[in-house]
Amino acid sequence: MIASDKLTPPPGAAEPVRHPDAPAPGQLLGPHYDQCFGCGGDQPHGLHLAARAGEGVSVTAEFTVKAAHQGAPGLAHGGVLTSALDETLGALSWLLRTITVTGRLETDFLRPVPVDTTLHLDARVLAVAGRKIYSTAAGRLGAPEGPVAVRADALFVEVKVDHFVRHGRDREIQAAMADPDQVRRARAFEVNP
Numbered sequence: 381m382i383a384s385d386k387l388t389p390p391p392g393a394a395e396p397v398r399h400p401d402a403p404a405p406g407q408l409l410g411p412h413y414d415q416c417f418g419c420g421g422d423q424p425h426g427l428h429l430a431a432r433a434g435e436g437v438s439v440t441a442e443f444t445v446k447a448a449h450q451g452a453p454g455l456a457h458g459g460v461l462t463s464a465l466d467e468t469l470g471a472l473s474w475l476l477r478t479i480t481v482t483g484r485l486e487t488d489f490l491r492p493v494p495v496d497t498t499l500h501l502d503a504r505v506l507a508v509a510g511r512k513i514y515s516t517a518a519g520r521l522g523a524p525e526g527p528v529a530v531r532a533d534a535l536f537v538e539v540k541v542d543h544f545v546r547h548g549r550d551r552e553i554q555a556a557m558a559d560p561d562q563v564r565r566a567r568a569f570e571v572n573p
């Protein structure tokens with residue numbers, strides 16, 4: 381399983397640098413947005429994925445597959461598993477203190493994931509080239525050292541808060557901008573080293 385050319389860091393790409401103000405290893409990161417499908421606590425249809433800072437530029441996360449996440453009887457839907465990987469990779473933003481969005485995401489599905497399984501995810505940044513962040517993630521069955529069920533390689537692209545203000549639906553953007561906690565969370569990403 382080799383990532384496509386588009387996910388291979390170019391020559392001259394830099395090693396990732398953990399931001400000096402990044403959350404300490406082991407710290408829960410919390411949602412970046414309460415309504416997020418991946419991590420939002422106020423999102424009834426969401427995955428409620430909880431991510432923690434790891435060492436270096438890495439995170440771990442847990443996601444328990446619910447009956448609502450089925451594709452085949454008793455098994456998780458592949459798109460839901462990809463969402464869990466996407467969200468875990470997205471949480472690396474907290475370590476870089478850079479806002480990023482997914483540009484490309486390639487998933488390998490290696491083992492079926494039954495309902496009620498807790499998937500133990502980990503993700504790390506491999507390299508950075510300008511606005512492009514190359515990263516990888518895996519999801520293991522039942523335990524941090526369990527068998528790998530899913531893995532992904534990704535390219536995230538750095539954006540500014542304006543990206544969301546420009547493209548987001550007015551109603552949600554207004555609500556987010558009126559919420560001081562949300563504004564603080566969004567702005568925190570834009571502090572440079």
Ligand SMILES: CCCCCCCC/C=C\CCCCCCCC(=O)SCCNC(=O)CCNC(=O)[C@H](O)C(C)(C)COP(=O)(O)OP(=O)(O)OC[C@H]1O[C@@H](n2cnc3c(N)ncnc32)[C@H](O)[C@@H]1OP(=O)(O)O
Nearest residue numbers: 386412466467470480481482483484537544556557563566
């Ligand atoms: C105050 C209130 C406001 C609220 C604040 C909220 C706070 C939120 C905080 C944190 C949110 C994080 C949310 C995480 C959620 C989990 C992660 C997701 O699911 S994100 C959703 C899915 N992804 C998208 O919706 C992206 C849609 N795509 C785009 O918007 C653009 O295509 C974008 C930004 C990715 C790039 O567009 P360009 O115009 O900025 O830049 P160009 O030049 O096209 O790309 C830059 C470089 O990246 C490469 N690139 C871009 N896409 C690529 C691809 N698909 N494959 C390979 N390379 C790609 C390009 O080739 C270029 O490389 P070269 O600089 O030329 O070397």
